[in-house]
Amino acid sequence: MDPQFITPFIKSIQNVFSTMLHMPVTINQPAIKQGNSATYDVSGIIGMSGDVVGSVVLSFPKETASKLITAFCGMEFPVDSPDFADAVGELVNMVSGSAKGMFVDKDVSISCPSVVIGTGHQITSRSDTPCVTIPCTTSQGDLAIEIAIRESNAASKAA
């Protein structure tokens, strides 16, 4: 995957967590993801379309997600509540929206977020697009950004 698509997500998650949760994020070594199993139990998912296509997932263990959402919202929500899912969705929305703003000369739209909660769930991305996982560490636990995006065929031809 083109590194120009990775760096914006690193900057974005650090900015979002610093601004909205007052929490630093340590970025660990990115790796190509193998298989379709979600890294953790809670996944916030956003689709990208336009000059860049694919999906972005923010993946958390339930316990970490619960602590992060409490920091984000200033109150605690049960993991199975609509408010919890809404907050996870807003976090992935901010991380993805902020990252795509850093893509150079790309017109990209993002979808409304979806949230999946459950042990061992699977997220299948396009077969022609490798998924890069960026492991992250916070004071409240680990999480991961999974990025499966590529330049669209139309954008490639135009370049």
Next chain:
Amino acid sequence: MKILLVDDSKTMRSIQKSVLTQLGYTEIEEACDGQDALSKVGAFEPDLMLVDWNMPNMDGITFVKHVRQTDKNTPIIMVTTESEKSRVIEAIKAGVNNYVVKPFTPESLSQRITETLTKKAA
């Protein structure tokens, strides 16, 4: 001062509502998308609207264009993750008065609200 918050995320509406309450604004109505907002704007008659861009059913930019067909005056602040210059220009052309990019600090949102209302009052 009546304020309409339009965002599909309840979390984001709560965060914005908290900032508005701290600024002393308590007459706040909420809408979960552009369609919902259009159904409320006539009866509520807001003095200020904070509007997200990406929402289901009707997005924020479409909502702003609808509003501006009949109301050129009520200040509208777009509060969105859309940070590209082209998006900001599109929003201004549609009739948005000010623009806040998510993520934001309470201070930056407060500042934009205050400057928008001050400009309107001048």
